[in-house]
Amino acid sequence: MTDKKPDPRRPDENFEPFEETRRIPWPVYSIAIALAIWGVIMLVQTSTAVQVADKTQEEVAKEDSTKLAQAAAPDLDAGKTLFADNCATCHGDAGEGVAGAFPPLHGSDVVKLGGAKAVTHIGMRGIGGKLNVNGDGYEGQMPAFGSVLSDTEISEIASYVATGLNDDAKTISAPEVADIRKVAGDKDPFDGGAGLAGLINDLPAQPNSEAADQGADSERVAQLVGQGTDTVWACASCHGDKGEGIETVPRLAGLPAPYLAKQLHDFQRGTRFNDSMAYVAKGLSDREIGELANYYASMSSPSGAKPALQGDLKRGAQLAKQGDWSIGVPACFTCHGPSGVGVAPNFPGIAAQQPSYVAHQLAMWAGGARHNSPLGLMAGIGKALNDSDRRAVADYLASLAPMPAMDKTELAAMESNIPVREGVDQ
Amino acid sequence: MSNKHPSDIPPRGETKSSRGQTVLRAILAVGGGLVLVVLGSLLVDFGLAPSWLTGATRDQSEAETAAAQSGGDGKQAALFQPPAESTIPDDDFGKSVRRGMAIFNDTGTNAHDYVGNDLSCSNCHLDAGRQAYSAPMWAAYPVYPKYRGKNKMVNTMEDRIKGCFTYSMNAQGSPSGGPPPYGSDVYRDLQAYFFWMSKGLPTGEKPEGAGFGKIDKPAQEPSRQRGEEVFAQNCAVCHGADGQGQKDINGKVVFPPLWGPHSFNWGAGMHKVDAAAAFIKHNMPLSEPNKLSVQEAWDVAAFVDSHPRPNDPRQIGDVTVKDAFDKWHHKHQGFYGKEVDGELMGPGYSSGEQASVPAQNENSGG
Numbered sequence: 152m153t154d155k156k157p158d159p160r161r162p163d164e165n166f167e168p169f170e171e172t173r174r175i176p177w178p179v180y181s182i183a184i185a186l187a188i189w190g191v192i193m194l195v196q197t198s199t200a201v202q203v204a205d206k207t208q209e210e211v212a213k214e215d216s217t218k219l220a221q222a223a224a225p226d227l228d229a230g231k232t233l234f235a236d237n238c239a240t241c242h243g244d245a246g247e248g249v250a251g252a253f254p255p256l257h258g259s260d261v262v263k264l265g266g267a268k269a270v271t272h273i274g275m276r277g278i279g280g281k282l283n284v285n286g287d288g289y290e291g292q293m294p295a296f297g298s299v300l301s302d303t304e305i306s307e308i309a310s311y312v313a314t315g316l317n318d319d320a321k322t323i324s325a326p327e328v329a330d331i332r333k334v335a336g337d338k339d340p341f342d343g344g345a346g347l348a349g350l351i352n353d354l355p356a357q358p359n360s361e362a363a364d365q366g367a368d369s370e371r372v373a374q375l376v377g378q379g380t381d382t383v384w385a386c387a388s389c390h391g392d393k394g395e396g397i398e399t400v401p402r403l404a405g406l407p408a409p410y411l412a413k414q415l416h417d418f419q420r421g422t423r424f425n426d427s428m429a430y431v432a433k434g435l436s437d438r439e440i441g442e443l444a445n446y447y448a449s450m451s452s453p454s455g456a457k458p459a460l461q462g463d464l465k466r467g468a469q470l471a472k473q474g475d476w477s478i479g480v481p482a483c484f485t486c487h488g489p490s491g492v493g494v495a496p497n498f499p500g501i502a503a504q505q506p507s508y509v510a511h512q513l514a515m516w517a518g519g520a521r522h523n524s525p526l527g528l529m530a531g532i533g534k535a536l537n538d539s540d541r542r543a544v545a546d547y548l549a550s551l552a553p554m555p556a557m558d559k560t561e562l563a564a565m566e567s568n569i570p571v572r573e574g575v576d577q
Numbered sequence: 578m579s580n581k582h583p584s585d586i587p588p589r590g591e592t593k594s595s596r597g598q599t600v601l602r603a604i605l606a607v608g609g610g611l612v613l614v615v616l617g618s619l620l621v622d623f624g625l626a627p628s629w630l631t632g633a634t635r636d637q638s639e640a641e642t643a644a645a646q647s648g649g650d651g652k653q654a655a656l657f658q659p660p661a662e663s664t665i666p667d668d669d670f671g672k673s674v675r676r677g678m679a680i681f682n683d684t685g686t687n688a689h690d691y692v693g694n695d696l697s698c699s700n701c702h703l704d705a706g707r708q709a710y711s712a713p714m715w716a717a718y719p720v721y722p723k724y725r726g727k728n729k730m731v732n733t734m735e736d737r738i739k740g741c742f743t744y745s746m747n748a749q750g751s752p753s754g755g756p757p758p759y760g761s762d763v764y765r766d767l768q769a770y771f772f773w774m775s776k777g778l779p780t781g782e783k784p785e786g787a788g789f790g791k792i793d794k795p796a797q798e799p800s801r802q803r804g805e806e807v808f809a810q811n812c813a814v815c816h817g818a819d820g821q822g823q824k825d826i827n828g829k830v831v832f833p834p835l836w837g838p839h840s841f842n843w844g845a846g847m848h849k850v851d852a853a854a855a856f857i858k859h860n861m862p863l864s865e866p867n868k869l870s871v872q873e874a875w876d877v878a879a880f881v882d883s884h885p886r887p888n889d890p891r892q893i894g895d896v897t898v899k900d901a902f903d904k905w906h907h908k909h910q911g912f913y914g915k916e917v918d919g920e921l922m923g924p925g926y927s928s929g930e931q932a933s934v935p936a937q938n939e940n941s942g943g
Contacts, residue, residue: 174602177602177605177606177609178606178609180602180603180606180607180609180610181605181606181607181608181609181610181612181613182610182613183610184606184607184609184610184611185609185610185611185613185614185617187610188610188611188614189614189617192614241827241829243679243683243686243687244675244679247686247687248686249683249685249686249829250685250686250689251685251828251829252824252825252827252828252829252830253827253829289827289828290826290827290828291827292826292827473662473704473705474704476703476704476707476708477658479864479866480864481703481704481863481864485831485863486815486831486832486863488825488829488831489825489827489829489831492825492826492827493825493826494823494824494825494831494832495826497814498831525814526811526814526862526865527865528814528862528863528864528865531864531865532864535864555826557826
């Protein structure tokens with residue numbers, strides 16, 4: 152029995168229940184070393200890039216300041232370029248205006264009477280009411296450029312409008328603009344033509360201003376925005392005191408009330424995802440949502456956004472103004488209105504929006520994480536753009552002046568139309 | 578090794594074959610690592626690395642696919658590409674081209690006296706007249722002069738543009754009461770723009786991408802009722818539930834009206850259901866061409882074209898709708914001269930109802 156052949160199923164008598172230490176094969180080391188080398192190369196590359204960028208930024212800043220020191224008279228050619236970049240989308244390349252919508256700046260009686268000084272005041276504060284130019288009536292909702300253009304830039308544009316587009320001989324200098332900024336910089340937009348009457352002597356007859364009605368529940372809403380309630384925190388704690396937003400928190404000021412209300416309802420229902428906003432929206436009643444939407448729609452505040460994503464502004468401008476039909480993308484302004492001021496109720500203003508927010512949302516549409524745009528229009532556009540396009544257009548939009556607040560009378564008319572749709576609309 | 582430290586003495590009893598293995602492995606590992614890095618960077622340099630790894634979101638082939646999709650039937654990549662705006666020459670000819678482009682994109686402002694509605698050329702000729710299957714101007718320019726059945730004569734480009742003003746821009750309702758007179762700078766500048774855009778195309782040949790493209794016949798007779806649903810779901814967001822377009826807070830028309838007093842009139846090509854269906858199929862909703870099925874495109878075209886609009890400008894004096902129908906419309910696939918929900922299509926509007934400049938207090942139309 153002992154010399155019986157050992158059962159092959161039984162373990163070897165020399166079996167030890169542990170594994171012999173084996174060396175890690177050299178290819179594994181190879182890969183680890185390759186990764187390490189790559190990491191070091193990346194580190195070195197990034198730090199050089201940052202150094203180069205810092206240096207160029209310093210140089211640009213230095214150049215700017217020397218330029219500022221030298222500039223005694225405003226540069227009219229620069230003014231023409233700035234006009235094309237900032238004014239032409241509404242007033243036209245030659246300042247001819249758009250019949251029934253935007254008053255002409257070329258051969259305009261308001262510009263002729265007020266000169267470069269009045270143009271500066273208007274550019275700085277914007278206009279928020281009806282006005283007459285050359286006898287024609289206009290709605291007069293013009294953005295305030297004070298927060299997006301420097302004194303030099305405003306002096307160049309205003310001087311170009313007064314002397315280049317009209318025959319006035321007088322220009323305005325940057326220091327004079329700075330003085331105007333001290334007085335007018337943080338004031339609300341002019342109340343239409345009536346508001347201009349105090350600025351320009353002998354202005355032809357202008358429509359009466361409509362006194363803005365504050366509404367009965369404005370105090371309650373202000374509390375909701377500023378302090379929050381027991382269940383939800385204050386809107387302003389993230390979106391800023393003036394609804395201007397920061398980084399991935401969007402600017403809300405001046406967005407159409409029905410658009411804001413729809414987004415809050417979508418957060419509530421879960422058709423748009425964001426943990427913080429879902430929490431807040433669930434703590435709001437339908438009535439509060441309506442009131443908040445109106446509050447932000449009627450708010451005009453300076454731009455808090457600046458290009459920050461190293462996007463190619465020229466490409467961004469192309470996408471915004473002409474689109475890129477070779478990839479199936481129409482111009483942003485085709486739907487979001489001239490200069491991105493928005494078209495109520497479905498197309499929000501996109502001017503002066505925080506660039507990180509815009510780029511983030513475009514990426515979310517592309518990936519399907521956000522999917523609540525009408526007809527899924529934004530999903531297709533988000534997908535068609537590549538990463539650098541998204542950054543380019545976000546940065547370009549951030550360089551624009553903020554859209555003016557929505558007219559109070561129009562708000563009241565729209566209030567009954569604020570959608571509280573229960574069905575899935577997208 | 579002069580210094581004989583005990584650890585330098587090889588351990589006793591170990592076989593010689595394994596000596597130096599660690600060093601060999603180290604050399605192989607480092608060498609392999611370097612080779613991997615070099616190979617990897619070469620791959621990235623030659624664009625052979627997959628895009629999910631490098632983070633490049635759109636390489637060439639993807640861009641081509643996107644272009645093909647936007648074109649509709651996959652032929653877009655091979656279609657004529659008009660020159661970029663940046664190549665407009667910086668001389669007097671270039672100035673004329675730019676003026677023409679400005680007229681094309683905002684006709685109501687830049688040719689104000691001759692426009693009697695809220696439309697611009699670029700509303701139907703998308704991307705400033707460059708988009709294939711959206712009646713691009715580069716495809717139209719090389720085929721004129723040509724004989725047209727519409728007025729039974731040889732038409733020059735100027736004649737043709739005059740027709741656009743007369744019908745699509747409803748010039749009869751404009752401040753001047755008609756299209757630009759022959760020889761007007763409006764024609765000159767528009768033709769300069771079209772000519773510049775079609776550089777390199779042979780004359781006399783209709784290029785691929787011309788017109789609104791072909792559309793198949795629908796399986797079922799186009800239905801206004803089904804069309805109304807298609808419209809509510811796919812068009813109303815932009816063109817408004819009432820089809821009257823939308824304006825921004827300044828009253829600037831952003832989305833064009835599709836019927837009613839401020840839209841194209843009963844003589845415009847777009848009032849024909851087949852033309853509208855082809856345009857809609859290949860271009861609408863904006864940025865989502867071919868989203869609608871053939872049937873849906875025909876249905877919604879029938880819905881849009883079965884609403885009142887300004888009258889046919891040829892129908893003057895004592896020409897009745899019936900006369901006009903027999904003379905100009907009996908061969909068209911349209912609703913002219915027919916009754917829709919008890920209302921006769923064709924009599925148009927009185928001049929007061931279709932003033933060219935929109936009223937200032939109008940709601941933005943949503």
